[in-house]
Amino acid sequence: MGEISWGHLGQAQPGIRPGSTFFVTLRLADALAPESYLGWSRETNDRIQQETLKLHRPLTLSERERIIRRAHGKLEKLLDECQGICVLRTPEAAAAVKASLYSLESKLYLIHSWVVMPNHAHVVITLPVGQPVEPIAEHWKTSTAVVLTRLSGLMDPWHADVLCQTVAGPTRFRDFHDYIQKNPARAGLHGWLWVGGEGIPPINVIERWGDLSIDH
Numbered sequence: 001m002g003e004i005s006w007g008h009l010g011q012a013q014p015g016i017r018p019g020s021t022f023f024v025t026l027r028l029a030d031a032l033a034p035e036s037y038l039g040w041s042r043e044t045n046d047r048i049q050q051e052t053l054k055l056h057r058p059l060t061l062s063e064r065e066r067i068i069r070r071a072h073g074k075l076e077k078l079l080d081e082c083q084g085i086c087v088l089r090t091p092e093a094a095a096a097v098k099a100s101l102y103s104l105e106s107k108l109y110l111i112h113s114w115v116v117m118p119n120h121a122h123v124v125i126t127l128p129v130g131q132p133v134e135p136i137a138e139h140w141k142t143s144t145a146v147v148l149t150r151l152s153g154l155m156d157p158w159h160a161d162v163l164c165q166t167v168a169g170p171t172r173f174r175d176f177h178d179y180i181q182k183n184p185a186r187a188g189l190h191g192w193l194w195v196g197g198e199g200i201p202p203i204n205v206i207e208r209w210g211d212l213s214i215d216h
Contacts, residue, residue, distance in 0.1 A: 021112070021125070021126040021166070023124050023167055024122070024133065024165075025079075026162055027120040027158070028085070028087065028120065028148075029156055031119035048067055048068075072163070072165070075163070079119060080187040082117075082187065085154070086119045087151050088116050088118050088119060089118045093152075098114070100140045100144050108127070111197055112126065112197050112198070112200060113180040114196055114197050115180045115183050115196075116194035117184070117187065117194075118187075123180075124167065124176050124177060124180065144157075174199075177199040181199070
């Protein structure tokens, strides 16, 4: 599995490379209280620094991943508490997000799994070589902003931060797919309609699409 990083996608994220499979999380602006998110971020960074000092050397990629995976689990639990207005409970809002996710599917990326939760969304996608994550995430947010603003009253409905994890290897791919498919039930949303994806592994995606590029 590749490096995990978070933050605004406009910032440098050296572990996020084109031609990879990603687990992407978008959250609404009010999905977490500011103090909750800042506390989570501070705790995670402190843990990384503490381990670095303890070992008297930089952490290996796998060591850093273990810390951030645990941190990501804590963040997901906070999101599944469904804080905020939760406008994505509204069928019109959830449908708009789903439509946006699929608007460029098979053109700029391949969707493996997706879920729209009341205050956030997850998607696993594979990108062809040459296609970065940043404009795709921005497309999802900007193309749904008008609908979400109308329904929620939030002028900037999406939070600027996007969590993006690279996925490498069949085990991690299955883990992320299972997580997405079971996310509604874990949050107590039984019979939730806004989840899907066949979970087809990203094998020979580029060959399947042929000479696909960001100019097409």
